[in-house]
């Protein structure tokens with residue numbers, strides 16, 4: 378029997394980068410990470426305004442690589458701040474596009490994933506998909522309480538990569554993912570730390586809207602009372618305050634860069650402020666890991682560090698030395714998101730799985 382080969386373009390817009398790949402089934406033909414500086418991204422007021430810029434960057438890169446897009450069978454994007462849904466592969470439909478365009482659950486680069494996939498696919502008369510978007514919701518009911526009844530906690534995190542690396546850790550630990558208790562810290566432009574309890578992410582910080590550790594471009598949890606006073610001080614517009622939390626918080630706020638490698642260079646050249654901020658970011662990640670250990674009743678089979686920041690040896694060491702008493706630390710730098718997007722799409726194209734229809738609420 379001849380195996381049918383499906384060619385898929387996958388697009389992963391992150392807050393600090395656009396990552397693309399072309400796959401023949403699960404075989405990667407080419408992948409590329411295009412990094413965007415804080416200034417480059419900062420010139421756009423809204424995430425949706427970055428659409429034309431990111432599309433041009435993608436098409437230019439494919440052109441340079443000599444990829445003929447008319448040979449594609451599908452396009453898949455990382456999605457987006459939709460309504461809370463269960464994991465899986467979803468066909469991009471009109472209702473989804475509307476929610477992505479309006480930012481139903483807020484603004485994030487991944488909203489562009491489904492839109493870019495749809496725009497490129499519709500020009501070629503092929504289907505567009507998203508896989509395991511950032512709103513996959515498996516929270517335990519107890520984790521939804523915030524203390525303010527009108528503001529329930531939400532599941533907004535690096536679902537795609539957290540699941541992919543958790544499965545990789547399960548292979549390494551030689552046990553099924555569904556029988557393991559893992560803590561996964563994805564450390565990219567945003568940072569999310571999830572408690573994976575036997576295959577379900579029962580608690581995780583909302584990586585976008587002021588919850589958890591600060592990150593290269595986000596504030597994480599901030600003192601609520603002071604934030605409220607800032608909002609009503611008359612000194613700032615709403616968007617300006619939001620930017621302090623998402624986009625211009627964290628490393629960008631303290632050091633005016635979202636680039637951890639640049640921070641490491643500054644530290645090497647003796648910059649004490651850079652060192653203090655980097656140490657504080659690691660410290661906040663360890664606090665979140667500690668709290669997820671409590672969520673798992675202290676029975677933790679492994680702590681997984683992943684995302685772009687996990688390439689930073691010093692940063693990983695700062696974290697590992699504070700948390701390795703909880704469990705062994707496994708480090709998977711970068712992310713498996715392109716591969717995971719491709720595999721989710723191929724499962725549907727090969728007829729192994731039916732695509733889910735949005736919305737398909739939890």
Ligand SMILES: Nc1ncnc2c1ncn2[C@@H]1O[C@H](COP(=O)(O)OP(=O)(O)O)[C@@H](O)[C@H]1O
Nearest residue numbers: 391392393394565566636637638685686688689
């Ligand atoms: N080799 C490296 N050493 C240290 N930090 C790195 C390295 N490579 C990337 N990073 C940092 O990782 C962060 C981006 O992570 P990434 O997972 O690619 O984010 P996103 O997908 O949100 O754009 C940036 O701060 C970047 O500077």
Ligand SMILES: CCCC(=O)OP(=O)(O)O
Nearest residue numbers: 391392534565566567584
């Ligand atoms: C919205 C949660 C996912 C996230 O923060 O992604 P990036 O790190 O790519 O911005």
